[in-house]
Amino acid sequence: MTPRKRVETMEENRARLITAARRAFAEKGYANASMDDLTAAAGLTRGALYHSFGDKRGLLAAVVNQIDEEMAARAQAIGDRIDDEWEALMAVGAAYIELALEPEIQRIVLLDGPAFLGDPLQWPSQNSCLQSTQTSVRRMVAQGVMAPVDPEAAARLMNGAALNAALWVAASDDPQAVLQRAIDAFRLLSRGLLARPG
């Protein structure tokens, strides 16, 4: 059975709504984005939106999901290029801080996401970044590279530190300079998790 044309256009409209929502949420924030304007910009009406996403939160969830997957892919690509696993983790952390500099990610994923969807780890997307960090930590603990630390806790704290660093950098007057300070502090802090931090 070949997919019907109706289905194809529906997927298309879903994608167009998500794209329009990314723009609107990033610019005005979730709370101040009008769904009438949003859907009109996509050439549709609220009818399509409620049919595809249930409600406004459903649309936000879909948007966060999409961005989250993109973030995971980009971070993964950076980590894969480095052989030493610890250095790879540090690079991913730095990359994560830089990622959060993008207004879209900051506004939607870091601010509105937790506020309106709740704890990121319980999102369907499972916050992919955190997930990969956790498995990486688990491996290094097994290898004795890292001290015997709870992998989930370590991943949580490192991500939290990076996240907050990103908010700090983004709000500063001189992002480039502050970015370097943040990354340096991140490396120093992470050192504590090594088996032989000296």
Place this chain on the structure above:
Amino acid sequence: MTPRKRVETMEENRARLITAARRAFAEKGYANASMDDLTAAAGLTRGALYHSFGDKRGLLAAVVNQIDEEMAARAQAIGDRIDDEWEALMAVGAAYIELALEPEIQRIVLLDGPAFLGDPLQWPSQNSCLQSTQTSVRRMVAQGVMAPVDPEAAARLMNGAALNAALWVAASDDPQAVLQRAIDAFRLLSRGLLARPG
């Protein structure tokens, strides 16, 4: 000159509105809290609210301010009881994680605050917790206890780690057990900032 009675009652009404707002924001979240219900619960109307706080965001700012000061006082009290400054900082970090377990603090200060008011460090209250952490770090760097790290960056990252740990703990099924794991990981992580972490 004695204060006029009108002023006294006005301060009283301000306080009553803030108290009602704390309850409403904590229970329903900032976005879903109705100002009509809010003010009615305080025995007033929206007129008083707009007169005292300008708009809804102004009320949120006042609420966040009040809670933030309470948090700083409680953390300070814990840190003051410990002589060794490093151990005091660790204790404050742990206390901060525990503080964030309270739904009121979590919902209002950690989720809605950043989402609707922007970066915490630029709030009028200046996020007192972070401020004291920063000065503490500065002293220890000068004493050679801590490695030569940027005090602002270190304070930012430590607070971020603690904040995220708290969100994690609060969302978990067994908060007490997870709390211990979070605090242990926090201490291990922070070790990296010491001059001699071995």
Place this chain on the structure above:
DNA sequence: CAACCCACATACGATTCGTATGCGAAAGGA
């Protein structure tokens, strides 16, 4: 070809916010 289904549009009611205006009580001067 007729009945049906589905994706989406339209119409409507219910909240909620911000502002503009009204009112009563206290303060101050003649």
Place this chain on the structure above:
DNA sequence: TCCTTTCGCATACGAATCGTATGTGGGTTG
């Protein structure tokens, strides 16, 4: 003492927005 002004707050109004309930047209199925 009386009149006027000020101030804190209530009331009234308009605008915006969300969710639901209903309508509709093109494609599908029997």
